[in-house]
Amino acid sequence: MTTTDSGSFTADLLAGFVLADSWIAESSCRDLDTAFFFSDDLDDIGSAKLLCLSCPVRGRCLDAAVERGEQFGVWGGHLFVSGKIILSKRRKGRPPRKARPGDTMPEVEVPEIHRKLVAV
Numbered sequence: 388m389t390t391t392d393s394g395s396f397t398a399d400l401l402a403g404f405v406l407a408d409s410w411i412a413e414s415s416c417r418d419l420d421t422a423f424f425f426s427d428d429l430d431d432i433g434s435a436k437l438l439c440l441s442c443p444v445r446g447r448c449l450d451a452a453v454e455r456g457e458q459f460g461v462w463g464g465h466l467f468v469s470g471k472i473i474l475s476k477r478r479k480g481r482p483p484r485k486a487r488p489g490d491t492m493p494e495v496e497v498p499e500i501h502r503k504l505v506a507v
Contacts, residue, residue: 439464471506
């Protein structure tokens with residue numbers, strides 16, 4: 388997912404992708420500001436993952452991100468940090484006594500083929 392100054396996909400950016408990546412036109416995020424897919428904020432990450440869960444091309448997005456060696460961001464509903472899939476992330480600092488509503492990210496099943504990328 389590449390962004391422009393306006394933050395959304397454009398035809399010239401999509402032209403840079405291989406024709407095999409025509410699935411991008413079907414993605415739920417194709418016309419969105421993709422900044423929240425690369426945010427460190429848990430609320431943004433959770434929102435990005437929720438959008439991915441309803442995306443019809445989520446699997447293809449994840450496969451393409453792995454093929455490209457994406458290092459950061461939410462791809463196909465999975466959070467990548469340093470090229471590894473992170474299953475859970477918590478806010479910085481001391482955990483609160485009572486969990487906040489945005490502290491839990493949506494859980495997304497990692498396909499068997501990509502489980503080697505899960506950070507332990």
